[in-house]
Amino acid sequence: MAAPSTRALWGYCGRGWSRAMRGCRLPGLRSSWPGSPLGARLLSQEKRASETHFGFETVSEEEKGDKVYQVFESVAKKYDVMNDMMSLGIHRVWKDVLLWRMHPFPGTQLLDVAGGTGLAWVLGDAEELPFDEDKFDVYTIAFGIRNVTHMDRALQEAHRVLKPGGRFLCLEFSQVDNPLVSKLYDLYSFQVIPVLGEVIAGNWKSYQYLVESIRKFPAQEEFKEMIEDAGFQKVTYESLSSGIVAIHSGFKL
Ligand SMILES: C[S@@+](CC[C@H](N)C(=O)[O-])C[C@H]1O[C@@H](n2cnc3c(N)ncnc32)[C@H](O)[C@@H]1O
Numbered sequence: 666m667a668a669p670s671t672r673a674l675w676g677y678c679g680r681g682w683s684r685a686m687r688g689c690r691l692p693g694l695r696s697s698w699p700g701s702p703l704g705a706r707l708l709s710q711e712k713r714a715s716e717t718h719f720g721f722e723t724v725s726e727e728e729k730g731d732k733v734y735q736v737f738e739s740v741a742k743k744y745d746v747m748n749d750m751m752s753l754g755i756h757r758v759w760k761d762v763l764l765w766r767m768h769p770f771p772g773t774q775l776l777d778v779a780g781g782t783g784l785a786w787v788l789g790d791a792e793e794l795p796f797d798e799d800k801f802d803v804y805t806i807a808f809g810i811r812n813v814t815h816m817d818r819a820l821q822e823a824h825r826v827l828k829p830g831g832r833f834l835c836l837e838f839s840q841v842d843n844p845l846v847s848k849l850y851d852l853y854s855f856q857v858i859p860v861l862g863e864v865i866a867g868n869w870k871s872y873q874y875l876v877e878s879i880r881k882f883p884a885q886e887e888f889k890e891m892i893e894d895a896g897f898q899k900v901t902y903e904s905l906s907s908g909i910v911a912i913h914s915g916f917k918l
Contacts, residue, residue, distance in 0.1 A: 717814055720877025729814045736871045737812075743866035750861055759910050760807060763836045766903075766912060767803055776801040776826060778819075779809020791819040796826045803827075807836040811882045820895035827917040833897055839904060839911035840884035846907040854879070885911050 716723050719732050740747065748756045769775060778791050789795045791806070791813050804823045813819045823833050841847040854876040862872025883891065885902050888911075892900045897915030904911045 718881050720874040720881065722877075726814050732874075733812045733814075736874050739868050740862075740866055740871050743868075747862065747866055747872075750865060751858055755906065759836060759905055759912075762905060763805065763807060763834060763912055766914065767805065767832070767834055769803065773803055774801045774828075775803045775805065778804065778806045778823070779812070792822060793818075794822045794826050798825045799828045800826050801828060801831055803832050803834065805834045805836075808838070810835055811837055811878050816891060817895065820892055820897075824896045824917055829917055831917045833892065833913075833915045833917070835888075835892075835913045836910060837888070837913070838879040838882055839888070839902075839908050842904060842908040846909075850909060885913075888913060 715726050717726050717729050718724070719729050724732060737744075767775075776794075776796070778789075778794070780786075787795065791809065792815055804827055806819075806823070810816055810819055820833075827833065841850050858876050859869045859872045862875075863869040866872070882888070885904060885908065889900050889902055892913055892915045896917065898918045900913065900915040902911050902913040
């Protein structure tokens with residue numbers, strides 16, 4: 666399987682992207698007169714628009730990329746062992762299901778964004794992919810889109826680089842649909858995962874971010890709508906393990 670893949674090394678991409686953001690944030694609002702009530706309202710909307718979440722924390726959009734970069738820098742060495750420990754190896758089954766759904770054939774041009782399965786590595790930002798349009802048969806992103814600052818842009822980029830007929834597949838944490846599992850999962854997430862992070866990886870904070878970022882991620886239906894808004898059609902999803910994760914699929918037609 667030809668598998669070029671891209672992973673953000675944020676020290677580089679994040680800065681470039683932040684510069685671009687400063688230039689393009691809500692340009693229409695900047696022309697209003699700040700002294701007027703309307704201007705004040707627009708300015709406060711602009712302020713809100715430039716804030717985002719980093720787990721349960723509110724941060725500026727400029728800050729978020731660097732913070733996410735630091736999380737993955739700090740967990741990289743223990744990343745696989747932590748995934749095995751936290752999920753008791755089940756993350757491997759979820760990833761196998763993603764591959765079965767993809768059903769690649771020899772010669773499939775696959776772009777796996779946010780790294781993991783690729784053969785050729787390309788440095789890039791999911792929000793600004795360094796590829797021409799209509800290039801790939803399949804775009805996958807596993808546990809990656811939750812971390813990007815503007816998910817709508819990442820989805821639009823996915824749509825842009827896929828060939829007509831190409832498929833988008835996303836494996837991501839989602840909303841648990843069983844009340845009992847949900848209670849146990851919450852308990853496990855907030856009481857156990859950060860402790861495991863501290864004991865195994867010496868990193869409580871990054872694993873606290875992990876569980877918080879999962880709670881901030883849209884539920885299955887809402888994420889489906891976001892994918893449709895980016896231009897994908899025949900969007901469906903499949904919840905796995907009572908909705909702990911979901912695989913969303915869509916086509917560029
Ligand atoms: C949780 S890991 C997922 C790795 C792998 N896909 C897996 O399933 O195990 C998230 C990855 O997303 C990358 N990432 C975060 N923001 C990104 C962005 N804007 N563009 C591309 N990659 C990003 C991080 O650097 C990290 O490697």
